[in-house]
Amino acid sequence: MLKITNLETTYKDVILALRGISLQVPSSKIVTLLGANGAGKTTTINTVSGIRKSLELKIEDGTIEFNGEIINEKEPSEVVSRGILQVPEGRRVFAELTVEENLIIGSYSLSNKRKFVQNMDTVVGYFPILKERRRQPAGYLSGGEQQMLVIGRALMAEPKLIMMDEPSLGLAPILVREIFRIIKRINAAEDVAILLVEQNASVALSIAHYGYVLENGRIVMDGPSEVLRQDRDIREFYLGLTEVGTKKSFREVKHYKRRKRWLS
Amino acid sequence: MEKIIEIVFSGFYTGAIYALIALGFVLIFKSTGILNFAQGELCMIGAFICYNFATLFNWPYLLSFMTAVAIGVLVGVLIDILIFRRMVGEPIYSTIMMTIGLASILTSVTGLIWGHDFFSIRSPFMGRTTALAGMVFSRAALWTLGVSIVLFALFILFFRKARLGVALRGTAEDADAAGLMGINVKKMHMVAWALGSFVAVVAGIFLAEQSFVYSGMRHTGIKAMSAAILGGLDSIGGAIIGGFVVGIVESFAASYLSGLEIGSFHFGDVKDVIAFAIMIVVLMIRPYGIFGKEKVERV
Numbered sequence: 001m002l003k004i005t006n007l008e009t010t011y012k013d014v015i016l017a018l019r020g021i022s023l024q025v026p027s028s029k030i031v032t033l034l035g036a037n038g039a040g041k042t043t044t045i046n047t048v049s050g051i052r053k054s055l056e057l058k059i060e061d062g063t064i065e066f067n068g069e070i071i072n073e074k075e076p077s078e079v080v081s082r083g084i085l086q087v088p089e090g091r092r093v094f095a096e097l098t099v100e101e102n103l104i105i106g107s108y109s110l111s112n113k114r115k116f117v118q119n120m121d122t123v124v125g126y127f128p129i130l131k132e133r134r135r136q137p138a139g140y141l142s143g144g145e146q147q148m149l150v151i152g153r154a155l156m157a158e159p160k161l162i163m164m165d166e167p168s169l170g171l172a173p174i175l176v177r178e179i180f181r182i183i184k185r186i187n188a189a190e191d192v193a194i195l196l197v198e199q200n201a202s203v204a205l206s207i208a209h210y211g212y213v214l215e216n217g218r219i220v221m222d223g224p225s226e227v228l229r230q231d232r233d234i235r236e237f238y239l240g241l242t243e244v245g246t247k248k249s250f251r252e253v254k255h256y257k258r259r260k261r262w263l264s
Numbered sequence: 265m266e267k268i269i270e271i272v273f274s275g276f277y278t279g280a281i282y283a284l285i286a287l288g289f290v291l292i293f294k295s296t297g298i299l300n301f302a303q304g305e306l307c308m309i310g311a312f313i314c315y316n317f318a319t320l321f322n323w324p325y326l327l328s329f330m331t332a333v334a335i336g337v338l339v340g341v342l343i344d345i346l347i348f349r350r351m352v353g354e355p356i357y358s359t360i361m362m363t364i365g366l367a368s369i370l371t372s373v374t375g376l377i378w379g380h381d382f383f384s385i386r387s388p389f390m391g392r393t394t395a396l397a398g399m400v401f402s403r404a405a406l407w408t409l410g411v412s413i414v415l416f417a418l419f420i421l422f423f424r425k426a427r428l429g430v431a432l433r434g435t436a437e438d439a440d441a442a443g444l445m446g447i448n449v450k451k452m453h454m455v456a457w458a459l460g461s462f463v464a465v466v467a468g469i470f471l472a473e474q475s476f477v478y479s480g481m482r483h484t485g486i487k488a489m490s491a492a493i494l495g496g497l498d499s500i501g502g503a504i505i506g507g508f509v510v511g512i513v514e515s516f517a518a519s520y521l522s523g524l525e526i527g528s529f530h531f532g533d534v535k536d537v538i539a540f541a542i543m544i545v546v547l548m549i550r551p552y553g554i555f556g557k558e559k560v561e562r563v
Contacts, residue, residue, distance in 0.1 A: 095437065
């Protein structure tokens with residue numbers, strides 16, 4: 001469904017943030033994009049979303065295709081109208097607006113206004129807490145509730161693909177597990193594909209069907225998540241596990257650094 | 265007592281006009297981040313257009329009013345498309361300089377078309393009064409107050425209930441996130457300019473009713489800016505209340521302070537100074553205004 005081919009993006013005209021990446025998100029699958037800080041994960045989805053101008057990003061080469069249509073030069077609102085929604089990093093709720101108004105904005109791209117009530121029911125079905133907090137300014141919600149709100153806000157638009165940027169950021173482990181469980185349920189029940197950008201590799205690989213590893217603007221490894229989970233490098237560098245599969249103890253950390261086998 | 269009521273009433277009358285102009289400042293500033301110093305000039309243009317139709321073309325008053333408003337909105341949209349669409353995200357001093365430049369262009373163009381003279385709009389309210397509870401009110405004042413209060417109510421409803429209004433508020437808060445939700449940010453900026461010039465033109469016509477149509481009426485824009493700053497530049501309700509407060513304070517100052525002599529000191533026309541005095545005091549003690557959000561910077 002989403003097909004990125006040899007995408008090269010520069011930041012501020014001089015920094016090559018993406019050095020020709022290719023990835024695919026098939027319909028109704030969860031695909032995860034792993035990588036450390038500054039690897040280019042957020043740049044990838046911002047490039048797809050089309051908010052290039054304010055972030056000073058520019059596509060130098062390559063194509064972004066969605067259902068066969070090239071969407072390289074589309075404006076953010078045009079990308080959304082094709083069914084690609086982004087859940088931005090760091091829970092960007094509209095803090096001064098109430099929860100309900102946030103959801104109204106989520107449904108803004110729908111031409112049929114009557115769908116609002118119906119979609120609202122769907123969202124509240126996943127996140128019952130949002131119904132209780134309907135009239136409160138979104139800025140007063142807790143971190144977990146805000147994360148639920150931004151996911152719900154994206155769902156209001158009846159997306160075909162949701163790109164989630166680090167939904168686990170800054171949340172307690174128990175909340176992370178709950179949110180990821182809901183993401184999995186949404187993926188199955190709403191028939192929506194999810195591109196999951198994460199640093200928390202273990203929880204991302206636990207729900208994803210397929211994964212890509214991004215380093216320094218290049219995709220260095222990809223495969224089904226079961227395969228990635230077994231890979232020695234992924235285990236060492238992303239899951240923090242040793243050969244035996246137990247949690248790594250820092251007492252036994254070797255004094256030399258294991259080299260990555262891929263060239264980045 | 266009657267004098268007080270009279271003063272308060274005339275304060276509300278002027279205040280309504282300030283509030284309309286201040287609302288224009290806030291609408292444009294909140295949505296696009298541009299502090300539009302040409303707001304007073306938009307009022308002036310609106311008044312001149314209305315004068316053109318009502319007095320020169322002899323059109324019915326209401327029709328001239330509507331036409332002036334429509335043309336004013338068009339001017340606002342054109343200003344956005346031709347100039348400020350390209351300036352979003354630029355530093356605030358360059359956009360402010362551009363609005364100041366725009367202001368002098370608008371003034372010159374108005375002078376070229378209509379000349380630098382005093383005119384008046386032929387209206388059904390001219391010099392007419394209504395007696396209410398033993399007091400006499402000018403029709404123009406009642407009309408101004410009535411229309412402005414209806415407009416304020418409509419605006420508040422619009423921003424609370426209408427999808428477009430909610431989208432405008434969302435865009436004002438976080439334009440990038442709004443774009444990610446499928447809101448066309450450029451269109452929202454255009455709507456803000458349209459609404460901002462809409463209220464400016466209405467205010468301009470009311471202002472002309474109070475005095476004349478002349479190029480000096482643009483200075484009311486700066487007075488209204490002090491109302492907007494008093495209320496908080498990012499608060500719609502604040503602009504309305506700020507406008508009325510400045511109007512009432514001005515009205516009291518005009519009756520009690522103007523011409524007052526304390527010792528050898530003689531107060532001249534204090535009325536025109538008081539708005540700026542308020543602005544300076546507010547900027548010193550509460551720069552974000554009464555209802556504005558205090559910007560907390562985390563480092």
